[in-house]
Amino acid sequence: MRKQIAAANWKMNLTLQQGAQLLDDIIAKPHDLKEDQLAVFAVPFPYLAMAQQKIEGKKNVFVAAQNCYSKKSGAYTGEVSVEMLQSLGIQYVVLGHSERREYFNESNQLLADKVNICLEYNITPIFCCGEPLSIREANTQNEFVAKQLEESLYHLSAEQIQKIVIAYEPIWAIGTGKTATSAQAQEMHAALRAQLATKYGQEVADNISILYGGSVKAANAKEIFSQPDVDGGLVGGASLIVDEFVAIINALK
Numbered sequence: 001m002r003k004q005i006a007a008a009n010w011k012m013n014l015t016l017q018q019g020a021q022l023l024d025d026i027i028a029k030p031h032d033l034k035e036d037q038l039a040v041f042a043v044p045f046p047y048l049a050m051a052q053q054k055i056e057g058k059k060n061v062f063v064a065a066q067n068c069y070s071k072k073s074g075a076y077t078g079e080v081s082v083e084m085l086q087s088l089g090i091q092y093v094v095l096g097h098s099e100r101r102e103y104f105n106e107s108n109q110l111l112a113d114k115v116n117i118c119l120e121y122n123i124t125p126i127f128c129c130g131e132p133l134s135i136r137e138a139n140t141q142n143e144f145v146a147k148q149l150e151e152s153l154y155h156l157s158a159e160q161i162q163k164i165v166i167a168y169e170p171i172w173a174i175g176t177g178k179t180a181t182s183a184q185a186q187e188m189h190a191a192l193r194a195q196l197a198t199k200y201g202q203e204v205a206d207n208i209s210i211l212y213g214g215s216v217k218a219a220n221a222k223e224i225f226s227q228p229d230v231d232g233g234l235v236g237g238a239s240l241i242v243d244e245f246v247a248i249i250n251a252l253k
């Protein structure tokens, strides 16, 4: 049974004190995470240790990094290795967010290297994919996203691919208030799962969680998460607001 996941992506927001308060407030609210449901908080690097401490002993709650480097160690000033993350007890890393692809020129090949090193260290990549508006308008989004997966993930074995979480985030829906309709999300998620099934078989494809991201909020989470191939969300803006994110966690199916 694949996991249903509510993942917060704080991006480059909040001070340490604000982040600590937000986590305290969210954790204090009642939520009812079932066996196969997870809450994940992708926080800025300097807050990882604080966040790990806050969630200690909380069942099905994890902290994620928002990025890592593709090399093991060495003279890479300013970068953070997966070994460093592992030494903090971090088990998830967001990879290939569209903001990193756009502003930091992350290519599908670089992301393949990052995926590999994460798996080597037993850290689960939350691999982001998604098309810009021009591609959606040309109705070539399925091919575009298929290529992202093909170039970054399809060198993996069937055993390895089941360790990946995929997050579909149409760029035109990120931070814009413009959500993909639940039908648009379901259509892409089903296409991704069908593609994974063609490559790895249906059983493997059925084990892979595919999250939706892009203007998810309390008001639309239930509808989006209710789609059969949508296994939760990767949430930006609404993850910074206590009641919003708690409602999103509680909207997991």
Ligand SMILES: O=C(CO)COP(=O)(O)O
Pocket (backbone or CB within 6 Å): 009, 097, 169, 173, 174, 175, 176, 177, 213, 214, 215, 216, 234, 235, 236, 237, 238
């Ligand atoms: O990029 C996102 C999550 O990674 C989505 O951001 P918003 O929820 O702010 O649209």
